[in-house]
Amino acid sequence: MAHQPEPARSRAHRAGTPGPEPSDAAVSLRDVTRLFDGLPAISAVSLDVVVGETVWLRGPNGSGKSTLLRVVATALSPTFGTGTVLGDDLVRARDRIRARVEYLGHQTRLYADLTAAENLRFTCALYGLDPRAVPGALAMTGLDAVGDVRVGAFSQGMRQRLALARAAMRDADLLLLDEPYAGLDVDARAIVDDLLTRARTLGRTVLLASHEAPADGLVDRAVELDAGRVVLPVRERNRPRRAPREPVREALRETVREPAWEPVPEGLP
Amino acid sequence: MTARLAWAIAAKDLRVERRSKAALSAALPFATTMLLSFGFALGPGRLLLVQAAPGLLWLAGLLAALDLFSRSYQAEADGGCLEGLLLSPVDRGAIYLGKAAAVAVQVAVLFTLTGALTVALFGLPLGSSPALLAATAVLGITGLAALGSLFGLLTALGRTRQAALPLLILPLATPVLIAAIRACALLSAGSTDQVAGWLGVLAAFDAVLLATGYLVYGHLLED
Numbered sequence: 001m002a003h004q005p006e007p008a009r010s011r012a013h014r015a016g017t018p019g020p021e022p023s024d025a026a027v028s029l030r031d032v033t034r035l036f037d038g039l040p041a042i043s044a045v046s047l048d049v050v051v052g053e054t055v056w057l058r059g060p061n062g063s064g065k066s067t068l069l070r071v072v073a074t075a076l077s078p079t080f081g082t083g084t085v086l087g088d089d090l091v092r093a094r095d096r097i098r099a100r101v102e103y104l105g106h107q108t109r110l111y112a113d114l115t116a117a118e119n120l121r122f123t124c125a126l127y128g129l130d131p132r133a134v135p136g137a138l139a140m141t142g143l144d145a146v147g148d149v150r151v152g153a154f155s156q157g158m159r160q161r162l163a164l165a166r167a168a169m170r171d172a173d174l175l176l177l178d179e180p181y182a183g184l185d186v187d188a189r190a191i192v193d194d195l196l197t198r199a200r201t202l203g204r205t206v207l208l209a210s211h212e213a214p215a216d217g218l219v220d221r222a223v224e225l226d227a228g229r230v231v232l233p234v235r236e237r238n239r240p241r242r243a244p245r246e247p248v249r250e251a252l253r254e255t256v257r258e259p260a261w262e263p264v265p266e267g268l269p
Numbered sequence: 270m271t272a273r274l275a276w277a278i279a280a281k282d283l284r285v286e287r288r289s290k291a292a293l294s295a296a297l298p299f300a301t302t303m304l305l306s307f308g309f310a311l312g313p314g315r316l317l318l319v320q321a322a323p324g325l326l327w328l329a330g331l332l333a334a335l336d337l338f339s340r341s342y343q344a345e346a347d348g349g350c351l352e353g354l355l356l357s358p359v360d361r362g363a364i365y366l367g368k369a370a371a372v373a374v375q376v377a378v379l380f381t382l383t384g385a386l387t388v389a390l391f392g393l394p395l396g397s398s399p400a401l402l403a404a405t406a407v408l409g410i411t412g413l414a415a416l417g418s419l420f421g422l423l424t425a426l427g428r429t430r431q432a433a434l435p436l437l438i439l440p441l442a443t444p445v446l447i448a449a450i451r452a453c454a455l456l457s458a459g460s461t462d463q464v465a466g467w468l469g470v471l472a473a474f475d476a477v478l479l480a481t482g483y484l485v486y487g488h489l490l491e492d
Binding site for chain 1: 273274277281284285288289344347348349350352353354355356357358359491
């Protein structure tokens with residue numbers, strides 16, 4: 001991987017130091033709007049995510065979480081607004097961004113007529129990865145016994161596991177997960193949690209869109225979207241760095257009643 | 270790098286088609302039905318059948334291939350795989366060349382089988398220059414695959430309906446079709462005069478179509 005993470009500095013930012021400098025910003029969006037047939041799916045979204053940070057995007061259906069992730073992944077272009085991802089311009093340097101970003105969306109992007117191992121080997125060919133990583137990725141997601149089975153015979157949960165194996169194998173600098181828990185059993189949910197934990201350990205940046213609250217300590221902060229706008233960017237401030245993390249759902253409740261949590265004005269890191 | 274990626278994409282497409290048989294299983298019966306219909310329409314006159322056979326072969330092959338072009342993107346459209354290709358940091362031209370190579374192999378299989386049927390049904394002689402006949406087939410099929418891979422993408426992206434595919438492809442495929450038919454007709458009649466000229470026309474169209482596809486594919490693929 002071309003980019004080396006700086007976890008220590010990233011953790012310092014999470015502890016409440018001033019907003020990200022340009023070199024620390026994994027994602028920096030300014031007034032990004034995306035229209036579909038003239039209607040905004042996201043509207044004037046400004047968002048800063050520091051390298052090494054794990055951010056939970058939450059919001060009701062149609063709030064723009066998926067669109068926001070797809071814009072950051074460069075699958076969609078912003079209709080208005082500007083932004084950088086991992087220091088590269090969102091529109092002009094798409095290929096550089098794509099080489100360092102893994103996006104796991106609603107669709108698993110798997111070929112039904114290829115086996116699980118063949119799907120991962122094709123990913124290796126596209127991204128220049130070592131195909132010897134394939135057995136390990138299959139084992140990590142509990143699919144090693146069905147590596148030679150066509151994906152068309154897989155359940156939705158198994159396909160989701162395979163997509164997670166692909167994400168783990170790529171080890172991208174920025175991980176974009178759109179409803180990764182959807183349709184997964186308890187074991188498979190643990191795979192998502194492991195992926196998030198591993199990303200944190202390695203200093204990777206994660207944007208996680210989910211209706212469900214992630215497990216304790218897996219995310220640094222939550223950003224709420226509603227009707228395509230950021231309505232509740234929340235940053236943990238003035239807390240001891242080693243304080244035990246609290247469940248995000250609980251943390252969000254505290255934003256309402258506990259003044260120790262301060263909403264960050266929109267547009268500020 | 271481009272060649273390696275194109276090979277990986279072509280190999281993947283051919284593996285998918287070998288297992289699913291989605292494209293050829295639809296195109297082959299269609300081409301066969303067309304050839305039989307042409308045969309009955311023209312009647313039992315052997316001379317007329319032989320004279321018309323090269324044109325009927327290429328026409329039936331092209332019309333059957335139209336369905337194959339859009340089906341070649343079916344596996345990409347299912348499960349969002351096309352977005353996976355879009356989000357990979359690979360040369361868009363390599364994706365196009367890989368898709369075109371896979372389509373060319375499928376169209377070659379289609380033409381081989383329909384060609385054999387044409388020889389059997391219409392008594393089409395193969396002439397005395399199998400190398401030139403093979404060159405005509407390769408160049409003609411390459412031109413059709415170059416077009417089909419480019420415009421098949423539009424149907425996969427939902428930017429045009431599958432029904433509109435012939436309207437886009439047929440006008441552009443006409444020069445390829447004419448050159449391939451003329452070269453085949455000359456060769457089956459035992460003449461090699463002017464064949465080089467028609468092969469030159471085919472090669473020129475192939476170069477233009479492949480270069481255009483290589484350059485514009487990325488723009489079509491992007492949002």
